[in-house]
Amino acid sequence: MGEKVKSHSRRIMFSKQIYAAEAVKLAAYVFSDKADIKLASSAGGVEAEVSWEGKDCAVAGEFANEVLNQQCRLDLAVKNGKVANMIVTKALLSASGETVKKRGKQ
Amino acid sequence: MAQNLLKIKTKNSVAQTNPPHFYWREVDGAYLISNDSGCHAWLDAAAFKRFSAGTLREKDKAFEELSSKGFIRDRLDFADLAAKWKSKNSHLSCGPGLHIFVMTLRCDHKCLYCQSGAISLSAKGADMKWPAAKKSVDFAFQTTAPGLTIEFQGGEPLLNWAVLKKTVSYARKKEKLSGKRLNLGLVSNFSRMTEGYARFLLENEVSLCTSLDGPADLHNRNRICSGGNAHVSVRKWLRYFTRRNTGQGAGYRIFKPSALLTVTKFSLGRAPEIIDEYAGLGLEDVFIRPLSPIGYAKNSWSAIGYTAADFVAFYKESLGYILKLNRKGAVIREKMAAMLLEKIIGFSDPGYLDMRCPCGAAVGQIAYNYNGDLYTCDEGRMAAWEGDDLFKIGNVFRDSYKKAVSCSTARSCVAASELHLQPACSRCAYSPYCGVCPVYNYEAQGSLWGNMPANERCAFMKGIFGILFSKLKNSKDREILQKWVKK
Numbered sequence: 001m002g003e004k005v006k007s008h009s010r011r012i013m014f015s016k017q018i019y020a021a022e023a024v025k026l027a028a029y030v031f032s033d034k035a036d037i038k039l040a041s042s043a044g045g046v047e048a049e050v051s052w053e054g055k056d057c058a059v060a061g062e063f064a065n066e067v068l069n070q071q072c073r074l075d076l077a078v079k080n081g082k083v084a085n086m087i088v089t090k091a092l093l094s095a096s097g098e099t100v101k102k103r104g105k106q
Numbered sequence: 107m108a109q110n111l112l113k114i115k116t117k118n119s120v121a122q123t124n125p126p127h128f129y130w131r132e133v134d135g136a137y138l139i140s141n142d143s144g145c146h147a148w149l150d151a152a153a154f155k156r157f158s159a160g161t162l163r164e165k166d167k168a169f170e171e172l173s174s175k176g177f178i179r180d181r182l183d184f185a186d187l188a189a190k191w192k193s194k195n196s197h198l199s200c201g202p203g204l205h206i207f208v209m210t211l212r213c214d215h216k217c218l219y220c221q222s223g224a225i226s227l228s229a230k231g232a233d234m235k236w237p238a239a240k241k242s243v244d245f246a247f248q249t250t251a252p253g254l255t256i257e258f259q260g261g262e263p264l265l266n267w268a269v270l271k272k273t274v275s276y277a278r279k280k281e282k283l284s285g286k287r288l289n290l291g292l293v294s295n296f297s298r299m300t301e302g303y304a305r306f307l308l309e310n311e312v313s314l315c316t317s318l319d320g321p322a323d324l325h326n327r328n329r330i331c332s333g334g335n336a337h338v339s340v341r342k343w344l345r346y347f348t349r350r351n352t353g354q355g356a357g358y359r360i361f362k363p364s365a366l367l368t369v370t371k372f373s374l375g376r377a378p379e380i381i382d383e384y385a386g387l388g389l390e391d392v393f394i395r396p397l398s399p400i401g402y403a404k405n406s407w408s409a410i411g412y413t414a415a416d417f418v419a420f421y422k423e424s425l426g427y428i429l430k431l432n433r434k435g436a437v438i439r440e441k442m443a444a445m446l447l448e449k450i451i452g453f454s455d456p457g458y459l460d461m462r463c464p465c466g467a468a469v470g471q472i473a474y475n476y477n478g479d480l481y482t483c484d485e486g487r488m489a490a491w492e493g494d495d496l497f498k499i500g501n502v503f504r505d506s507y508k509k510a511v512s513c514s515t516a517r518s519c520v521a522a523s524e525l526h527l528q529p530a531c532s533r534c535a536y537s538p539y540c541g542v543c544p545v546y547n548y549e550a551q552g553s554l555w556g557n558m559p560a561n562e563r564c565a566f567m568k569g570i571f572g573i574l575f576s577k578l579k580n581s582k583d584r585e586i587l588q589k590w591v592k593k
């Protein structure tokens with residue numbers, strides 16, 4: 001006889017003052033193999049219902065951490081996006097053998 | 107240089123306003139600061155407070171050092187800092203240099219941590235056939251890198267000797283026609299090595315690398331060989347190739363053989379014995395590698411895995427022991443430390459694909475599976491073996507070089523491993539020398555970018571950097587570590 005699998009469910013509200021809906025959606029995607037996540041928008045932001053089975057009680061907290069991780073990434077993209085894009089573009093162009101087209105020249 | 111030095115004298119000799127962008131980390135009450143050019147310095151708590159507030163004075167003890175390292179805004183030597191950054195990141199100017207050929211999936215070993223998806227000796231259809239090998243060489247030579255390394259791996263590559271031999275000869279011919287510098291390497295468990303194979307490999311300047319996990323009981327526990335004692339053949343052939351390296355003089359270069367040490371739970375607490383095994387065989391490098399929860403190792407993690415703290419303690423003990431041997435006159439170094447030090451104190455790019463920004467996936471290396479399928483790296487190929495083809499970037503028969511290295515998978519891996527976009531890394535004092543692995547992140551945390559505060563690989567790296575920087579603070583250890591750079 002196997003042990004009965006325990007079901008858990010938690011609702012977490014992500015305030016729009018802090019979190020973009022995109023951050024919550026990205027985190028839900030990352031967690032899609034660990035939990036069922038239903039998202040609903042409300043006046044205050046995005047509400048996530050996190051449901052999972054098993055002994056691990058930390059899943060909802062880990063999901064909230066992932067949302068924070070995603071929000072920080074989005075914020076960083078605004079702050080560091082320019083330098084990061086230059087580095088990424090340089091690496092990809094060097095590998096493919098293409099050169100960066102100078103602005104204003106055909 | 108002088109014209110590049112922006113120097114503004116102020117009346118009250120507070121020569122600094124806000125410091126330029128820097129990273130910092132507190133270690134045992136002292137502060138390590140670093141910048142994108144790769145310079146670093148230590149400050150005590152009081153000096154750090156003044157430095158970060160922009161009130162450091164010229165008469166401050168640390169001022170001159172910080173000026174020369176690009177930490178004082180009005181004393182920046184842009185030419186010097188840019189040259190350091192460029193040299194440390196020289197990989198950004200060339201394409202994939204490492205080309206890993208999986209000659210067969212078959213293997214006579216069943217290693218506890220095998221990531222490579224090795225299958226039994228009798229399996230059919232698991233060897234690279236000559237058309238795929240030839241096409242792979244042609245593909246590899248299209249790299250934009252000025253030189254390339256083709257590394258033969260498996261499974262056990264010697265099990266596909268006929269094709270391996272033909273591929274070596276073809277690649278050497280191609281080298282002459284292309285004008286590109288070619289290095290050839292073989293990663294083998296040596297169980298199938300013969301005098302004849304060895305002669306051919308040496309004559310064609312193929313460098314040799316194997317795995318050595320320590321003394322016989324430990325090695326054989328980790329690396330189970332179906333046809334005998336794995337440790338005996340490794341020792342035998344390491345000695346053979348070392349003798350040949352010492353002898354030289356045959357009209358071709360004979361490289362010193364090298365070995366990789368994979369740390370499992372069974373290695374913990376045995377660092378000195380393991381290092382002695384290397385030193386006793388005359389090996390000059392010990393490459394201490396943690397396990398990754400990828401491939402077969404993912405399933406056997408509970409039996410052989412450990413925490414980051416366990417690994418870091420092992421690494422610290424090993425490095426301490428290696429330094430002790432150095433003080434006694436032995437020539438031996440830890441390879442990961444040596445490569446990281448090349449960046450930290452040498453300001454150069456050691457070609458360490460796992461530890462660069464962005465990582466080497468597709469733009470620094472390509473893995474060629476036995477059937478011609480192309481992957482971002484060998485780890486990406488291993489993930490595919492577990493059923494997830496996310497890291498596949500093409501096939502040598504169907505796709506062009508350009509298409510493979512600029513496909514969406516390659517672009518995603520490159521973007522995901524750009525550290526300025528990683529929340530924790532973008533503030534980490536070790537980021538000028540570090541790198542993240544999208545395959546590891548994906549396997550361990552479910553996304554290419556991962557989440558560093560909860561990432562075990564990041565914890566390994568933080569531990570290793572912490573040990574290295576602390577050692578660099580000690581003048582006796584620093585003297586030895588400096589000799590490891592550009593050896």
Ligand code: SF4
Pocket residue numbers: 525528530531532534535536537540541542558563564565567568
């Ligand atoms: S992976 Fe970890 S150690 Fe490396 S830069 Fe990022 S936060 Fe720092």
